[in-house]
Amino acid sequence: xxxxxxxxxxxxxxxxxxxxxxxxxxxxxxxxxxxxxxxxxxxxxxxxxxxxxxxxxxxxxxxxxxxxxxxxxxxxxxxxxxxxxxxxxxxxxxxxxxxxxxxxxxxxxxxxxxxxxxxxxxxxxxxxxxxxxxxxxxxxxxxxxxxxxxxxxxxxxxxxxxxxxxxxxxxxxxxxxxxxxxxxxxxxxxxxxxxxxxxxxxxxxxxxxxxxxxxxxxxxxxxxxxxxxxxxxxxxxxxxxxxxxxxxxxxxxxx
Numbered sequence: 001x002x003x004x005x006x007x008x009x010x011x012x013x014x015x016x017x018x019x020x021x022x023x024x025x026x027x028x029x030x031x032x033x034x035x036x037x038x039x040x041x042x043x044x045x046x047x048x049x050x051x052x053x054x055x056x057x058x059x060x061x062x063x064x065x066x067x068x069x070x071x072x073x074x075x076x077x078x079x080x081x082x083x084x085x086x087x088x089x090x091x092x093x094x095x096x097x098x099x100x101x102x103x104x105x106x107x108x109x110x111x112x113x114x115x116x117x118x119x120x121x122x123x124x125x126x127x128x129x130x131x132x133x134x135x136x137x138x139x140x141x142x143x144x145x146x147x148x149x150x151x152x153x154x155x156x157x158x159x160x161x162x163x164x165x166x167x168x169x170x171x172x173x174x175x176x177x178x179x180x181x182x183x184x185x186x187x188x189x190x191x192x193x194x195x196x197x198x199x200x201x202x203x204x205x206x207x208x209x210x211x212x213x214x215x216x217x218x219x220x221x222x223x224x225x226x227x228x229x230x231x232x233x234x235x236x237x238x239x240x241x242x243x244x245x246x247x248x249x250x251x252x253x254x255x
Contacts (some may be wrong), residue, residue: 001029007039014049014058021055078208078232079103083110085230085251086170086206092116094167097196098126100151100189101172103206105129120164122152122192139164146188153188161195169200172207175214178242181223183216190218202227209233223248 006029013020022040026033040056043049049056083106090096092115098104100123108126111117118137119130127140143157171193175183182205184190197203203226212235224246234240234252243250 003039006031007042010036010039011043011048014043014056017058019052019055019057023054078210079106080110081232081253082206082208082230083107085253086204087111087114089204089228089230089251090114090117090168094118095120095164097121097161097164097166097169097171097200098123099169099171099193099196100126100149101206103172103208104170107170107206118166120161120166122157122161124150124152149189151189151192153192157192158195161192161199164199166200168202168204169196170204170206171196172211173205173220174211174216176205176207176211176223176229177213177215178223178239180215180219182220182226183214184218184220185216187218190220193220197221197225204228204230206230209235212236212239 010020010025020040022033022036025036025039029036040049040051043056044051049058079102082103086107087110090111094114095118098108098119098121100121104121104123105125108119108129112130112133116135118139119126120139120141121127122141122143124140124145127138130136130138139160141152141157141160143152143160144154145151146153173182173193174185177183184193197220205226205228207229209231212231223243226248228249228251229243230251232252235243235250240250
């Protein structure tokens with residue numbers, strides 16, 4: 001088998017199973033573990049994988065912004081679960097801000113049955129997704145386009161966001177940690193989320209369970225600066241107790 005064929009097969013396995021082990025791949029392909037590590041190095045540089053001890057996981061890097069096409073195919077079921085739970089917190093007529101995360105895109109899709117929403121976002125993707133919804137007021141910020149995430153960032157983005165006050169700001173992040181708080185991989189994205197938080201009555205963090213006890217590059221906020229975390233699985237008991245102490249509601253599936 002050619003090296004490129006092996007790498008593509010590993011990529012498909014990552015997409016399907018979300019994680020791979022070096023030892024298993026080496027045995028399967030009859031090559032050395034070092035050869036597999038080189039394959040995983042290439043996939044990580046291309047933005048498809050994040051290397052872990054003994055293997056790799058699909059996308060989900062806390063240090064880099066994956067392309068929006070990759071992000072939208074990562075942890076899909078978790079994002080759908082989160083989107084449904086967030087939708088239950090939104091009522092007809094709400095004014096909301098949505099960040100440019102792939103989780104917010106799934107939330108936008110789930111919200112389409114709501115009536116007379118006002119949505120302010122810096123995500124080009126979300127605006128395209130909602131362009132056919134009637135009776136809504138949709139506002140896209142100005143700013144500089146980050147092509148990898150299809151997001152508008154920078155001073156013009158902040159200036160527009162600062163003009164509005166909304167019922168709820170909904171955002172995601174790269175890491176949620178008991179000590180370091182809420183973090184992201186980019187100063188541009190972190191500062192945009194901070195501006196959204198300042199303009200909202202209720203601040204909702206929509207984040208899948210893989211982000212708990214992870215720390216990324218830039219701090220967005222302390223845990224107590226948000227009102228609610230919506231996730232697909234309950235965090236560890238100790239973390240839930242910490243959230244309760246800091247008066248942060250945590251919403252997750254009960255079954």
